Amino acid sequence: MSGVSLKCGDCGTLLKSVEEAQEHAELTSHSNFSESTEPVLNLVCSSCGKPCRSKTESDLHTKRTGHTEFTDKTSEVTKPINLESPHSSNSAPMDVDAQPEEMVVPEVDQTLVQELEGMGFSTARATRALHCSGNSSLESAVNWIVEHENDADIDQMPMVPASCKNEPPKPSLTEEEKKAKFLELRERARKKKEEEERRTEREKEKERIRIGKELLEAKRIEEDNERKRLIAFRKAEKDEEKRALEKIRKRLEEDKAERRRKLGLPPEDPAAAKPSEPAVEEKKSVLPIKPVTKAEQMRECLRSLKKNHKDEDARVKKAFQTLFTYAGNVVKNPDEEKFRKIRLSNQAFQDRVGGLKGGIEFLELCGFGKTEDGEFLFIPREKVDIAVLNSAGKELQSAIENPHFGVL
Missing domain, CATH: 1.20.5 (Single alpha-helices involved in coiled-coils or other helix-helix interfaces)
Structure with a gap:
């Protein structure tokens, strides 16, 4: 079988042509090349169509993109290698009277440009990196940016002749x-x-x-x-x-x-x-004689409710249990509006709490207030006081469990 590639005796890299061998020698200073019957791999990604020339390159592509399926098209592009080096004398002579060729921005993969912009690089830097790295992959562009980040023109948009618009230069770094x-x-x-x-x-x-x-x-x-x-x-x-x-x-x-x-x-x-002195008129306290803390106010409210309905023990106990449920629901679900809103016209509410003197007053001590239309008792989310509601729960639990509550 004739040779289909050139193998570097110093690093083992397979090259498809004499031109690639010359570039490899310039970059690495390797000079030991030999003709090989081992073809250069052409593994094409089934998902995005990116060609990979080695197993290492395909593994890197899989790690970056997650693509795992590759089609081996090595045999389709393998051909005997031409060992004749191209001669510069065969190129066409330069026309000294020719007009200057138009300079344009090279075409690069816009998807890769967007990915590089997402990493924080400017559009000009991303375009230059892709163009100078061969427009092959994100890794190549990023590597080029790292290598040339101190270049004076790195943030200038690259310009190439219009005839070379789609011919990006070869990358200057090895795979390693x-x-x-x-x-x-x-x-x-x-x-x-x-x-x-x-x-x-x-x-x-x-x-x-x-x-x-x-x-x-x-x-x-x-x-x-x-x-x-x-x-x-x-x-x-x-x-x-x-x-x-x-x-x-x-x-x-x-x-x-x-x-x-x-x-x-x-x-x-x-x-x-001696005649008794006239009785000194009793002075009223400037402070109201009423419970000071919310807990005391709640306890007094519950006592009044039971005294007002002293012949309806079962109904009073049911009212206490209903109030305990209202307070507990708000504590457990303070963000749920349905637990912070009570319709006053609801028959079940009227039978259990609203119809008893002191029931609505206790809910107002818990933070509930009547809406402007007078249809609901409502407590806004920002006015929910968990400590007050917990105190209400304790007072209600004491009233439910203590058989002598409100008797004295």
Whole structure:
């Protein structure tokens, strides 16, 4: 069998022509070539039609695109190699009077151009890379960019004669060099992406910490205010009780002195004979005597509901259970509007809650409010307070389980 390729004795690369052998020698300085009967592979991808000249190149293509099916067309393009080197003397003489040939942008694969633009490269850089790397693959273009990234004209749109528009130059890197450059660029891109993700995560974490601190501070202020209101309420209660006791004591002393006077007995103490001072008018507390916390308000509301319907224990218990279900549904599904909206005209609602005095008032303490048309009880998503609803659940559970609730 006659020779169908030239084999480099230094690296084992198979070449299809003398021209390729000359280019290989210029790039690698290898000079040991011999004629070989082993053909240069022509493995064509069944999915995209890309030809691969070696098993290594097909493996790289599979790794990049996921295409695994290749058609072996080596026999169709294999032909005896011509060992005669082309002579420059056979070329046509140059016409000195010829007009300058028109320069145009070379044609390249626009799909690969878009992929390179997606990686952050400019259109001019992507076009130049594809043209100079043979317009064969994304890996070749990326490798060329890595190799020539410091060139002064890398971001200038390449121009070629109109007659050479569809003849891109041959790539200047070997398959091994291309693979190494591609892996290097991919590693740099991976590291850049990881750094960007870490930076984004740090920013998110800072934002989460800031929001957490603001929430904690708001909660602390609310607790301080609630504690101050409770202290003021307790103090007002004590003052009220003290005034009541003093008033009762004075009335008892007056009654005792009056009885001794009627019986003709001398007063026990000369001070007791003095006319009693007019009773000091009771001063009302400036603070309302009512529950301070939401939990206390809810408990008082439930007590009133049971007292108002003391002869309907079964109905009251059913109302408590229904209110417990309403609060629990909102806690479990705060984003679901159907659990935050109650139709007032619903017969089941009226029978269980709406028809009882205090039922709607308890829902309003949980955050529900009547809509403008008065048709619904509704709690907006931004006004859902899980802590208040949990307190409502605890009070309802206590009212359901305690048989003496509301009796005293």
